[in-house]
Amino acid sequence: MQQTKGLALEVRLSAYIDGELGEAERSELDALLARDDDARVLLDKLKAGSTFGNRAFEDFLHDPVPLALVRHIKQGGGISPKLERVTTSNLPKRSVRVLPRLVAASVGLLLTGGVAGFILGSTANFVEPTGETAASPFVNEIADYHRIYSRQKAHLVEVPASQAAHIETWLTASVGVPFKIPDLTRKGLAFEGARLLVANGKPVAQLVYRDQEDEIFAICFLRSADGAKADAFSETIQGDLGLVSWQKDNAAFVVIGPSSAAGLQDLAHTVTGVM
Incomplete structure (x- = not known):
């Protein structure tokens, strides 16, 4: 008792x-x-x-x-x-x-x-803080695309990673931004392939990666004003997605992945250094 x-x-x-x-x-x-x-x-x-x-x-x-x-x-x-x-x-x-x-x-x-x-x-x-902030229409559209395509199993990409040389030629001609596919294996990301999207009325290149936990990440970019100066990295969170966007030369870039993923800004710094 x-x-x-x-x-x-x-x-x-x-x-x-x-x-x-x-x-x-x-x-x-x-x-x-x-x-x-x-x-x-x-x-x-x-x-x-x-x-x-x-x-x-x-x-x-x-x-x-x-x-x-x-x-x-x-x-x-x-x-x-x-x-x-x-x-x-x-x-x-x-x-x-x-x-x-x-x-x-x-x-x-x-x-x-x-x-x-x-x-x-x-x-x-009462509204629980979500960490969401305002983003450009381009970034919002990329987030919408990613939510759909990242859930695809058999059709995750339009062109597979095995055709890397074709991807570089195809997307450079389609988007108007010369690039080389970044090797992100040191970041724990394996290249899966690519897609061509449309955002803000312009063609957008999407390079798709997968990490060891089967989470999908992507690098998206489109041609913007020629000669634009590089600007600061801007990170936004939209629900379950984290996005880091920036401007470099004649292109606008976005790195996108799970909002819980650590180091999205570090990944963006790596990407802008090799593209």
């Missing part, structure tokens, strides 16, 4: 609900509940909140890891002790069983306290 004397009333009542108290302590709480209206209200809320609280707590434990944290880990930052995930295996048994009830009871007490309108209004207007 549990010994809860000296602990918070919520903890004692939770053990009371679970039938885990000795006869003397249970009798003590029976007497308290008989004379204390607030204790009875708290007991009712703990009982009513068990199902709701357990479901909410279970959902919390299974929430996906934020993309920003995934990227931080892949870049070698590791997991800070303060960000360590809470699991039922590293919580005391009593805490695991009490916490859902406390969450539910707290919500109930807040609502009965007259702040329901504030909470519901704040929730309705």
Whole structure:
């Protein structure tokens, strides 16, 4: 049997609900509940909140890891002790069983306290940050293409990597941007082949790569204003995709891959150095 004397009333009542108290302590709480209206209200809320609280707590434990944290880990930052995930295996048994009830009871007490309108209004207007930023129409169109083609199995590319020489001749003539296919094996990327796209009303070359985790990356470029100066790398996140765009000479470039991938800007620096 549990010994809860000296602990918070919520903890004692939770053990009371679970039938885990000795006869003397249970009798003590029976007497308290008989004379204390607030204790009875708290007991009712703990009982009513068990199902709701357990479901909410279970959902919390299974929430996906934020993309920003995934990227931080892949870049070698590791997991800070303060960000360590809470699991039922590293919580005391009593805490695991009490916490859902406390969450539910707290919500109930807040609502009965007259702040329901504030909470519901704040929730309705809350938008979780996504890391998305405004991008040019060209970049947005490239993202749309990538979402479709990266899911293709048998038709991932239009021309396979085995025809590399033809790809360089074909896309140089079609797009008007001379280039050599970058060898990115040191970056863990294998060249799969190429496609010809259309964005912003212009032909766009797309060079497709695959990493060891079967994720698809691409280098896209099109002809832009002749003699344009190289500009800074601009990174945007659109849902599950990360894109780094820049301008060099007479071409606009975009490197695209999973938004959780570390080192997209580093990859873009490598690409612009060899193309």
